[in-house]
Amino acid sequence: MKDLVIIGLLALIICFKLFDISSDIQLGIPQWHIAQEAMLLVLTVIGAMYLSYDLIRRSREVKALAKRLEHADKKIDNMSTQMRSARQEYSQAVSQQFETWGFTKSEQQVAFLLLKGLSFKEIAEVRQTKEKTVRQQASTIYGKAAVDGRHTFCAWFMEDFIQEHNQDLAANEAA
Known part of the structure; x- marks a missing residue:
């Protein structure tokens, strides 16, 4: 103006x-x-x-x-x-995998919160339970999933994405 x-x-x-x-x-x-x-x-x-x-x-x-x-x-x-x-879609795939492993509803809740990166203390606060209970549920989750801990558990869900990404990188480098 x-x-x-x-x-x-x-x-x-x-x-x-x-x-x-x-x-x-x-x-x-x-x-x-x-x-x-x-x-x-x-x-x-x-x-x-x-x-x-x-x-x-x-x-x-x-x-x-x-x-x-x-x-x-x-x-x-x-x-x-x-x-x-x-x-x-990813959430549904994760839920299906939890069901395949035979997680209970409370284990599924804890497992989702583990995947989101919450600490045991934070999960206990969110679920209004004791931290010891969450630790026991996490241990059960790791056993049913046949992994040795939280990092391996989380990595299990990311492996396919990382593998595809690595294949894409390898294909680009070869070209």
């Missing part, structure tokens, strides 16, 4: 300057004075043209940026939808 005000003021100055020069010519003012005012008029016209061009250019850039932002927002919305869907 301020650019339009400046351009408007410059256009007004140009009009007044043109009127002043034509009045000076009619009044017989010395040529050097008319040349000086003409030079100021030319500089004002150049400045107004430059500002007008710059305003139009920036306006186009803002519109292009707005379109890119809108497009990016749509992509993020799609990605969020995809991520929610993938998270839900």
